[in-house]
Amino acid sequence: MKNLHKSSGLHSAQSAEILAALEAHPAFRAAHTILLYHSLPDEVDTHAFIDRWSEAKQVLLPVVQGDGLLLRQYTGTNALATGRYGIGEPVGTDFTDYAAIDLVIVPGVAFDRQGNRLGRGKGYYDRLLPRLTQARKLGICFPYQLVNDIPTDAHDIRMDEIITL
Numbered sequence: 001m002k003n004l005h006k007s008s009g010l011h012s013a014q015s016a017e018i019l020a021a022l023e024a025h026p027a028f029r030a031a032h033t034i035l036l037y038h039s040l041p042d043e044v045d046t047h048a049f050i051d052r053w054s055e056a057k058q059v060l061l062p063v064v065q066g067d068g069l070l071l072r073q074y075t076g077t078n079a080l081a082t083g084r085y086g087i088g089e090p091v092g093t094d095f096t097d098y099a100a101i102d103l104v105i106v107p108g109v110a111f112d113r114q115g116n117r118l119g120r121g122k123g124y125y126d127r128l129l130p131r132l133t134q135a136r137k138l139g140i141c142f143p144y145q146l147v148n149d150i151p152t153d154a155h156d157i158r159m160d161e162i163i164t165l
Contacts, residue, residue, distance in 0.1 A: 011045065011142075012045065014044075014142055014143070014165060015044045015045040015046075017165055018044050018140050018141075018142070018163060018164060018165060019044065019046070019049045019140075021163050021165075022049075022105065022138070022140060022163050025138070025163065027102075027103050027136045027138065027161075028103060028138075030102070031057060031102035031103035031136075032057060032058060032100075032102055033057070033058040033060065033100050033101050033102050033103075034053070034057055034058070034059055034060065034101070034102065034103045034104075034105065035060045035061070035062070035071060035101055035103070035104040035105065035132070035135070036049070036050055036059055036060070036061060036074075036105045037061065037062060037087075037105065037106070037107045038050065038061050038080070038087050038088040038089070039107065040085070040086070040087060040107075043107045044107070044140045044141065044142065046105075047088075050074055051076075051077070054074050054075070054076070058073060059073065059074040060072065060073055060074065060095050060101065061074050061088075061089060061090050062089070062124070062128070063083060063089040063090065063094075064083050064084045064085065064087075064089070064124065067122075067123075067124075067127070068124065068127055068128070069124045069125070069127070069128045070094050071094065071095040071096075071098075071101075072089070072090040072091070072092050072093065072094060072095055073090060073092065073093075073095055074090050075090065075092065079091050079092060098131050098132050098133075098134075098135075099133075099134050100134075101132050101134065101135045102134070102135060102136065103135055103136050103138065104129065104132055104135045104136070104137045104138070105138055105139075105140055106125055106129075106137055106138065106139050106140075106159060107119075107139075107140070107141075108139055108141060108145065109145065110141070110145045110146070110147050110150060111139045111141050111145060111146055111147070111150070111159065111162045111164075112146070112147050112148060112149050112150040113146070113148065113162070114149075114158065115139070115158040115159040115160065115161065115162060116149075116150040116152050116156060116158055116159075117139055117150070117156070117157070117158075117159055118150050123155075125157070126155050126156060126157060129157040130157060136160050136161075137157070137158075137159045137160045137161075138159060138160060138161050138162070138163055139159040139161070139162045139163070140162075140163045140164070141162065141163075141164050142164065142165070143164050143165045145164070146162060146164050
């Protein structure tokens with residue numbers, strides 16, 4: 001798979017286009033509480049997007065703890081700590097009202113056209129997503145990350161939709 005680095009102009013341009021499509025999506029427009037992710041360098045760059053939307057919507061980010069993910073509200077870059085994998089994670093109180101989450105934006109190494117997702121192999125989202133029964137699940141990815149078929153296991157959670165270029 002081709003790898004785009006955060007510093008490349010292509011990575012920035014494609015991230016902006018994918019996030020513009022996300023902003024225009026009816027599920028995003030209607031959502032009040034959104035679980036996003038603070039991107040790694042090879043993922044759709046969500047950093048500025050999180051800042052921009054945290055004023056208008058309640059934005060939650062995951063925090064790795066042990067084998068699971070806690071959720072916390074994003075309140076600004078000054079309230080982020082570097083987590084186990086070098087990912088910015090919010091400090092503060094855990095968010096536990098899972099039923100209030102309208103939308104989940106999920107990263108992945110790859111997605112297929114049926115909504116299946118290949119993660120990084122730790123199973124964090126596979127353990128979290130079944131607890132978010134009310135939330136619509138959208139995967140976002142670069143075009144090269146959308147493949148024809150991803151093998152799945154019984155515990156894998158399918159996305160409701162994939163947004164890419």
